[in-house]
Amino acid sequence: MSSLNGKAPFQDRRTFAIISHPDAGKTTLTEKLLLSGGAIRAAGQVRARGERRRARSDWMKIEQERGISVSSSVMTFERKGIVYNLLDTPGHEDFSEDTYRTLTAVDAAIMVIDAAKGIETQTRKLFEVCRLRDIPIITFVNKIDREGRHALEILDEVQEALALDVSPQTWPVGMGSDFFGVYDWQKKKFHTSEGERGGAFAQTKEVSGLDDGALTDVVFDRIMEELTENVELGAEGYAEFDQESFLEGHLTPVFFGSALRDYGIEEILDFIADFAPAPHSQPATGGRTIMPAEDKVTGFVFKVQANMDPKHRDRIAFVRLCSGTFKRGMKLKHVRANKQIAVSAPIFFFAEEREIADLAYPGDVIGVPNHGQLRVGDTLTEGENIHVTGLPAFAPEILRRVRLSDTMRVKQMRQGLQDLAEEGLVQIFKPDLGSNWIVGVVGALQLDVVVDRLKAEYGTEIGFETVPYSTARWIETDGQTLQKIIEGHRMSVANDRDDKPVFLFKNAWEIGHVTEKFPDVTFRETREIV
Ligand code: G4P
Secondary structure (H helix, E strand, C coil): CCCCCCCCHHHHEEEEEEEECCCCCHHHHHHHHHHHCCCCCCCCHHHHHHHHHHHHCHHHHHHHHHCCCCCCCEEEEEECCEEEEEECCCCCHHHHHHHHHHHCCCCEEEEEEECCCECCHHHHHHHHHHHHCCCCEEEEEECCCCCCCCHHHHHHHHHHHCCCEEEECCEEECCHHHCCEEEECCCCEEEECCCCCCCCCCEEEECCCCCCHHHHCCCCHHHHHHHHHHHHHHHHHCCCCCHHHHHCCCEEEEEECECCCCECHHHHHHHHHHHCCCCCCEEEHHHCEECCCCCCCEEEEEEEEECCCCCCCCEEEEEEEEECCEECCCEEEECCCCEEEECCCCEEECCCCEEECCEECCCCEEEEEECCCCCCCCEEECCCCCCECCCEEECCCEEEEEEECCHHHHHHHHHHHHHHHHHCCCEEEEECCCCCCEEEECCCHHHHHHHHHHHHHHCCCEEEEECCCCEEEEEECCHHHHHHHHHHCHHHEEECCCCCEEEEECCHHHHHHHHHHCCCCEEECEEECC
16 A cells, blocks of 8 residues: 555545445445455455354344344555545444444545435434534435436435535436436536446446437437436536535535446545545544644554454454554554553455555554453554543443343353443443442344343353433542432442443433532533543
């Protein structure tokens, strides 16, 4: 992975994710992007890779049974001198916390929308996360080879539902049974099939405009009329592309395409190369902002995957580099533990294989194998003691007490829960009174994953009991006041995995009541995980 034109190598990095509602076509698009980047050789491999991986461990059966992707990964490929790091975000709504953290590690996102369905719930949620972080969004309206909504209707929906300026870059030339291809009105190109109408993308025709015979001789008159109208209305009614507005997250370029039939793939990749941001700066403690061009290496862990190989209790920490040039074997300070670690076997992830990472730059993601030292939110640095910020833990919405079938296995259960908490899959709360831990999750499906993984990886069967609590809040106060809270509400106070105090609330009324009783105390819904 080399640099071009004497630019710093990080300037050629594009680190991005794809966000979508399940079934909109994220997997298909991922696969086609990887194919186009030469990272895989045949269609079907993203799924096949998933299936091979699933077969390796029992808990991943959940993925298979429910047809969702539980674990996220990173795929790197290079195309025309640009290194693309595609971070896979779990699509299911139950995993928003993990997804949120993955989105802290990207610089841009592709939002995939099904042309027949428009903006769906999960798309909207993920979009809101991107907005919170000002992540620029590229919109891909997928499945235009099928009957879908009118292009203008979709553009209006994106504009209104997401309060975002839209800037159409391409237009569908017909849809469904009248699908002829895609028209790039800026570059004056007609992407179409060869031979029969509606086939896969096969050729690009340069055209002089909408009256070019390459279009008018092939495309039905009524489709040409609609296309002409779209292009005219589009030029008048929607925003012209403005890079600054896009980078600030106010405007989204919109591409129409069909991942299945290869329309829009090259356009999206070219667009990312030309306009999506190179690695951005990263906020840190002490009012610091880490700039990618800084000499010293800094990176943060946004994901930990335990037991990727169940035979070894290994873990991979996914580290997004923010600054400096990482070299294999480098000693980096693990700031939370105040220890130096030698990163001797860092890994790059490609679609089909992994490779030892000898050199990595800001924007890149390296996998650091470890035995549990590294947690989500941790900072590794060559420089001064700072923590990269902006990776919160969320107040869980579902709380359950853990029930253990075989009491001889308390130790294994605690180890397992601690490990899964460090991965960020679950939160654990140790009550001030009583010995049974309480787990908290943001979505119900996570509970099933915990049960399955404890059984498969720690040989321990657990169940869950309901508790009278509905949410937790982190308590922020001085020691004396904390003591007062504990004395008055012993049953409701617990410690999280880092021994930070939390209040387990029964309902909204209690939150109000307790907050009023302790006006100087802050009860936080999120906590920075440093
Ligand atoms: P996801 O990861 O967002 O959940 O979606 P995925 O890519 O798995 O696509 C969901 C379904 O939509 C798949 O069909 C896929 O083939 C189809 N699809 C994706 N892109 C397009 C497109 O551009 N045009 C059309 N017509 N279909 C598309 P499936 O029948 O559920 O799965 P499969 O059996 O085909 O794999």
